[in-house]
Amino acid sequence: MKNKIINRRSFIKGGFGGTAATVLSLKSARAAGDFDHYPDSMGVIVDLNRCVGCRSCEAACNKEQGLPEPEKPFNDYSVFDAHESGGHGGAGRRTDETRYTVVNKYELPEIDHPLYRKSQCNHCLEPACLTSCFVNAYTKTPEGAVIYNADVCVGCRTCMIACPFYIPTFKYSSAFSPRIMKCIFCYDTRLKEGRPPACVEACPQEALTFGKRVDLLEIGRKRIRQNPGGYVNHIYGENEAGGTAWMYLSPVDFGEAGFDVHVPHEPVINFVRDFLSIVPMVLVIWPALFAGFHLLANRKEQNKHHHIDGGEE
Amino acid sequence: MHNNNHQKGLVNLILLIQITIAVGLMLFGFIFQAEWAEKFMIGVGMIKPMHTQVDYYTYIKGIEYLLCFYYFLIFPVFFMFINNKKAAAKKPVRSLQMVTAIEVDKIKQ
Amino acid sequence: MKLFASEKQEIPISDHFKPDGSRWTLKEKLLLGLSFDDYRKQLVRNPLNWLILIIFAIGVPIIVERFVFGLGSVTHGSNDYPWGLFLAFGLFGMVPLSASGFMLGTTVELFGRKDFHPIERLALLNGLLGYFFAVIYLQVDLGMPWRLPYPMVVSLGPAAVLFLVAWHVATYLSVQIAEVLPSFFEWIGWLKGKRMIRSMVLCLTIAGIILSTLHQGALGALFTYPAGKLHPLWMSANFLWIQFLCSAVFGGLSMLIIVSTLSKWFLAWRCDNQFLDSLDKLTLGLAKGAAFAMITYLGIKFMAIAHDKEWVYLFTGWGQYYLLELTIGVVIPMMLFAFAVRNGNAQMARVAAFISVFGVLWNRINTALIGFNWHMYQEIPHWKEVAITITIFTLYLATYRFILYRLPILYAWKGEK
Structure with missing residues (x-):
């Protein structure tokens, strides 16, 4: 980033032609809706066809982020049963202050095996939480993560209102140090150093693929092209909420696998x-x-x- | 009352001069591409490559509200300057004819 | 108090001096000119005070529980419904009902309609208390209430709508304190302060209009963030802010009709004749304003549906509920206001005002709780959440009454002004 500024300065010094070019390039770069979105930012593509619901990602996340021990161990698969899903209208388990990621099971008549879907923060390219935060507690890093700063958070929970994926959760149990709890793409411990997040590393089925977002889109399209019967022709997250770093491939309509298909295809802002x-x-x-x-x-x-x-x- | 108005006017004038100097310095910096002006703007985050629309909005809204704040300082002063009954009372409204008549009188004399 | 006021000549206090020429002390003013025993007697005799006591006895421990054990102990701690009753009622409901301050400030100070003067101070006080208690509700709801000034001094996020709400409510609260201060200055007898405020009154009034326009609108604009979560009939990216502003206009005016009516019914001893005699006429004036705001509101409500092409939703259950809200909350009171104005019937306008205030509250709760997450389950607030909401509202009423008993709001100060 610093480099760019210095370049620009020498550009400006380069006389009138240079100045005009700078102004033009600035203008085009800043026209609304025309942002390059950190071209080298990372992402993950989740292939629902490959996920077997082993919950290794949940366990790895819990360990990496130092989250509290769950009531039922991670190898207990009864959590998938509907009656365990709690008061969420049968929508399955959701992220909360004790877990940044959850896997839910969907039994669908048209396929012979149950479908599992992992959910966590999708790390939007234009995060709704970030733009709704009045103390700027969120940052979209060049690596692609949406991280959160608990030191300035007031606890107004507008980010939870704004997030189209219902991801940020609040530590309601704490009176003196509540905060937002949400997946941060293992930014501090892994992503910053270019390593994949803990859940991806833990996945035994390669259901999660880590890489540059632009490459992941290619991978996704290739898988759909090579196996058109096995996938619906859509990458969830390519355009949802203006595009997300985490994307999904599914063999059935995304609505059936518990995705919100009404999420607008433009940034919340x-x-x-x-x-x-x-x-x-x-x-x-x-x-x-x-x-x-x-x-x-x-x-x-x-x-x-x-x-x-x-x-x- | 007169004295009071006088003091108020002085305070307003000083304020106006300060703002003018500040804005003038900024403009000067812009026009002559002074390095310190650019450094200042980088320092306050005015020149920064923008990759996301959300960051862009944080930036433009910040500048907009800052400008609005300055506007609120300037507007009341401007309002009082225009709407000063005392000043208006001293100089009665003159029509063009009256002004020409006065001028003609002067020339005649 | 009514009893004492009829018995004793010198009370209610409306002058610095007693009939015998000596000055009232501040303590006597606070005790309304009664002896301490008499004051206690009138407190005990009023059944309303017992009701307040019972509510506090239940509610205050729950509020303490909230601050010691966290929000999760008094609410359902839902991650799907992060905003519950505290904000739906306390912030989104109280703020529009407090628009009376800027409305009447504008009428009297900006447009020079001095005939509304007897009710102006009540409107300003209603505004101030409404906002103040909206902030109290907010403080109960915020995760870290001690960080309230953070968006102003520590970390600024200027692109956020809530940033505007925070700044504008904070500055507007100060503007309103300044606007209400003159009555306090008269009461304690510090005229210099009053003159100081008088000299800035135009500035304060215009600041009030700007800030009110923006934060009433901003409260609506907050609900454009959950664009896909809020039911399309209530959500409108372009119109929601102006709908909130416009409903605040008639909400504020209706609230003013209600509080002035209650003052006339229960605090007649404290009102002066100028207030009592002009009230019917002023009520009709406010009714006229409210009726115009309501027809505008209906217009932009349907304009918003047309703009987003949402007619099809009107034929669903949600559509029926939506139309029910508009019919009961807006159309009926609007017609009542209109007939009241035509026939010079202030009583009818008062009935309409009660319905209209209910309508505004209903709309805010529909937006924040019922229409929110419309494709999900419905959140029903925890009983403790309801209890805290009622307790704070009771505190609001008690504070309101405490001030009306004393400051020259409902009456003109007879001493030096």
Whole structure:
């Protein structure tokens, strides 16, 4: 990043032609909706065809992130049964303050074996949590992770409202040091050094593939092309919520495998942009508008005062 | 009352001058591509490659609200400057004819 | 208190001096001119005070529990419904009902409608207390309430809608304190302070309009984040903010009609004749404003549906519920307001105001809780959450009454002004 700035400076120094080019390039780079999204950022593609529901990823995540011991051990597969799913309307288990990732089972009539789906933070390219946070507690790193800073978090939970995937969870059990609990792509311990996250490393089935997001898209497309009967022709996460770093391949419609297929295909900030552009307009226009109304409405009275004042002088 | 107004005017004037100097310095920096201006802008995060729309919005909104803040400092001063009844009372509204008449009188004399 | 006021000549206090020419002390002013025993007697005699006591006896321990054992101990601690009743009712409901402050401030100070003056201070106080207690609700709900000033001083996230809410509510709260202060200054007899505020009144009023426009709107815009989670009929990326602002206009005016009516019913001893005599006429004036805001609101509600082409949803169960909300919460009170204005019937306007306030609260709860996660299960708040909500609301009413008893809100100060 530093390099780029220095380059730009020497560019500016390069006279008029250079300056004009800089301005142009800046302009095009900053036109809304035209961002390059950290071209070298990493991601993971999850192949539902390969997942056998062994929960190794859950166990690895728990260990890596130092999360509390679960009630049932990770080799207990009764957690997949519907009655274990708790009060979530039969939607299966979800991430919470004790687990950053969960695997859920889906029994579907059209395929002979159950389908398992791992869920965790999808690490959006344009994170909704980040843009909704009023203390800037979230950061999208160039490596692709969406990380969280508990030191500035106020606990307003707007990120949980904003996240289209219901991922951030809150440590409701704590009164004095609550915080948001969410998958951070093992950023501190692994991703920063270019290593894959713990869950990917632990997967015995290679259901999770780690790599550059651009390459993963290619891999995904290739798998679909080579086995058109085995996959639906869609990579979940390619465009969902403006694109995510974690993506999925599925043999059945994504809705049947517990995915929210209503997630808009544009970044969440697009829905808020309209209001955000109105704010400075109101801030700049209202003072003169209402001061003007005041002058117009009180003209008569002012004239009266004026005459009286004039008389006294 | 007069004295009070006078003081108010002075305070306003000082404020106005300060803002003008600050804005002027910035403009000067921009126009002459001064290195310190650029350093300053890098320092406050005004020049930074943007990769995501969300970061871009954090940046532009920050600048917008900062400008709005300055606007709130300038607007009341401007309002009081325009809407100063005392100043208006001293100089009655003159129509073009009146002004020309005065000028013609002067020339005649 | 009614009894004492009719018995004794010198109370209620509305002047610095007793009839015999000596000055009231601050302590006497606080005790409403009664002796300590008399004051206690009137407290004990009022059944409302017993009710308040019972509510506090149940609610305060639960509030303590929340701060000692965390939010999870008093709410369901849901990760699907991160915002519960504290925010749905306390923040999203109380703030629009407090729009009266900026509405009447604008009417009187900006447009120079001095005929609304008798009710202006009540409107300002209603605004101030509404906001103040909205912040209290927020403090109960925030995970780390001691970090409330963080978005202003520690770490700024200017692209967030909540950033605007935080800044605007904070500055607007200070503006409102400044607007209510003159009545306090009159009461303690510090006229210099009052004159100081008077000299800035136009500035404060315009600041009030700007801040109100934006944070009422911002509360609505907050619900554009869960664009896919909120039911499409309630969600509108372009119109939601103005719908919230517009419903705050009639919500605030209706709330003002309610509090002035309650004051007339239960605090008549504290009101002066100017307030009591002009109230019916002013109520109709407010009703007229509310009716205009309501028809505008209906217009933009349907405009939003047209804009997002959501007509098909109107033929579902959700659509029926949506139309029910609009009919009961807006159309009926709007018609009542209109007839009230036409026939000069202030009582009808009061009935309409009660329905309309209910309608605004209902809309906010529909947006924040019922229409939210519409394709999921429905969250029903924990009983302790309800108890805390009621306790804080009771505290709000008690504070409201405490101030109305004393400060020159419902009456004009007879002493030097």
